[in-house]
Amino acid sequence: MSEWKLKRFWSDVATQPEADGFAVALDGRIVKTPAKATLVLPNETLAAHVADEWRAVEVEIKPEAMPFTRSANAALDKVAVQHEEVAGLIAAYAETDLLCYRADSPVELQKRQAEAWDAPLAWVRDTHGLHLEVATGVMPVSQSEASLQKAQALSMGMSAFALTAFHDLVSLSGSFVLGLMAAQNCDTPENLWNISRIDENWQQELWGVDDEAAEMAALKKAQFEHAYAFYQASVLS
Template sequence: MRDLFDLPQHGEDPVEKARAHARRDLPKRFYKEAAAVAEGDGHAVVLDGRPIRTPAGSRLVVPHGAIAAAIAAEWAAQETVIDPGKMPLTRLANSALDAVAREADAVRGEIARYAGGDLLIYRAGNPQELVERQNALWNPVIAWAEGRYAGRFTLAEGVMHVDQNAEVLTAIRDSLAPVDPLPLAALHVATTLTGSALLALSVWHGELSGADAWQAAHVDEDWNMQLWGRDEEALERRAHRAAEFEAAVLVIDALRPGKGGE
């Protein structure tokens, strides 16, 4: 079981990682039943009663029963072969246990760096309808972040880089210090998939739902499709990425501050 999933590297697109797996020969399903069971203070996932292990050999134990049940459901849904591309929660848990637990400070720093070049900072100058859509969905998140992290973000029109207040970015990084590896991994995935640390953090703190954050991340893409027509290839890619995002949001919703494990 340890060879089924390679360890994702930080900064690597989880969707591209899944596609790389899909190009390989997939192992055959070898178990009859997948289940979530209580183990100590957490919840383990077992196949025919035997624990799943991560690529590095750790037992796959998560802090919330709903997350373990969802991982078990991913394994139960595999048919004749085991396809990692269809198991985003399993990959997320593997990454959290094998990589993020060791490199949490680097992950916190990367999320803060995303905030420095956040999607929500760079705005369209026209057409007016797109400007208004961005303002309606993005301005409240900027205002919330400025209040929470006690600083201002400098907005820009176009794609020319603008430097952000270093103290705000430091506050974002430092705020992540108490976050455990699994939700930190989920925040990283949500950040990279949306291009916005501020959207991911707004979901983490209950300011936005996952669905609202996903919509906000696709304002420009939706505008282009409205203008030029549906792009089926783009929609297929978005659907694949949405599954990754939903897995991250499941973890975020279960483990956000004030909730904890069950």
């Protein structure tokens, strides 16, 4: 990761076509990933996002200010080389999907969960044939093997770039279903994020705002919104 500590040494940033997509070049030299792979993006739109981040560097490279570059690096250095394992890890969220575990009380929270979560579960059932059982309380509920296989197939069918973003959409929300809705552009990232925060928002209403928790939630929301943008850019033809 030593290259992240470098200061700006380039004047020009440009994108250029390559055999498998588009690369980003600094003064004519193509950017490499931390693992020294050539940073080739699947389309010009995603390459433009990465190029904009390199143009925005003023003095020192700060990875936290370059989310598209970081996600692209992860896609090539991590996800591409273990695609099946990552797909399986994400699909496993369908076994314990957030939307399947409902409160046993109070009635007001149960109603709020049903209003927010029943529709996404109906969508994934009707659209993808992925039927997930719902439970009340903390006792685990077993999901059918057929549904889990469908979740696996959906994850496996994604490119390394899409799967990188999908991983974050699912893990940040705690829901394979909400992550899939985000990936397939079925709702805004803000609405989907709010749906995933029903329990946390309920607790906040009861006990007030915890500044540290609120700061962490804001960070995760920003990461979720980035993952949404990265996914949508990665699947453009």
